[in-house]
Amino acid sequence: MDAVVKRLLREAGQTYAEEVGIPLKDQPGPLFRLLVLSNLLSARIGSDIAMAAAREVFQAGGGTPRGLTRLTWQQRVDALGRGHYVRYDESTATRLGDMADLVLDKYKGDLRRLPIEAGRDPRRAGELLREFPGIGPVGVDIFCREAQQMWPWLRPYIDGQALKGAERLGLPADPKRLADEVPDKEIARFASALVRVGRDKKLAESVLKG
Template structure:
C-alpha cells in the first residue's frame, strides 16, 4: 500500500456511516439509516451537522422506516433542530416521512430488495435511489460510496469528490487503479477518506507532508 494511502487511512479512514453511529451491514435497519444519512447529507449543509442530525433522529426512534413514519412531523423537526439542522428542518422533516413511507410501500421496509429490483446494476440502482425525494446525483454518490462496503456489486465506487481527493493527494484517479490501493473490504473507508481530503486542504497537506 502506498505510504500516502496508509497515512490517509490512518488519519481519515472511516465512513460517514460509522461517524453517524451506524454499524453498516446488509440488514434493513442499517441500510435505512444510511438512506436517512444520505438524504441529510444531500443538502447544502456541513457533513458534521448532517451527522449530528442523523444521530438525533435515530435516538428519537427514526432508525427504521416504521419508526420514522411513526414520528410526527414536529418530532422530526425537533430532532433536526437538536442536531442544528435548522436551515432545511421543515422541508426535510416532510421529506423523511415520505421517504420512510416509500421504503415501506415499494420495498416492504427492506432495502435489501433494491439490489434485486436493480438487477445489481449500479446504473439502475442510481435510478431507483433518485426516486426518493431529496436524493439526486449527489445523494446517489453518497449512498453508493458507503454501501459498497456491504454491496460488493457496487465496487469500486469512487465518485467525482473521491477522485478529486485522489488528484489532490497525487494518487491515481481511475476507479480501478484506486481500488488496487486497498483491500476490497476497505474501499468504502478509502472513498470516504478521499472525499475528506477533497474537502479539507489541511488534511490533504498533512497526509502529503
C-alpha cells in the first residue's frame, strides 16, 4: 500500500456513519440510520452540524423508520434544532417523515430489500434512492460510498468528491485504480477519507507531509 494511502487511512480513515456511531452492518437499523445521515449531509450545511443533528434525531427515537414516524413533526424539528440544523429544520423534518413512510410502504421497513429491487445494479440503486424525499445525487453518493462496506456489489464506489481528494494527494483520478490501493474491506473508509481531504486543505497537507 502506498505510504500516502496508509497515512490517509490512519489520519482520516473513518466513515461519516462510524463517526456518528452507526455500525456499518447489513441490518435494517444501521441501513436506515445511514439513509437519514445521507439526507442530512446532503444539505448545504457543515458536516459536523449534520452529524450532530443525526445523533439528536436518533437519540429522540428516530433511528428506525417506525420510530421516526412516531415522532411528531415538532419533535423532529426540535431534535434537528438541538443539533443546530436550524436553516433547514422545518423542511427537513417533513422530508424525514416522508422518507420513513416510503421505507415502510415500499420496503416494509427493511432497506435490505433495495438491492433486490435494484437487481444489485448501482445505477438502478441510485434511481431508487432518489425516490426518497431529500435524497438527490449528493445523497446517493454519500449513501453508496458508505454502504459499499456492507454491499460489495457497489464497489468500487468512489464519487466525484472523493476524486477531488485523490487529486489533492496526487493519487490516481480513476476509481478502479484508486480501489486497487486498498483491500476491499477498506474501500468505504478510503473513499470517506478522500472526501475529507478534498474538503480540508490542512488535512491534505498533513497527510502529504507524513
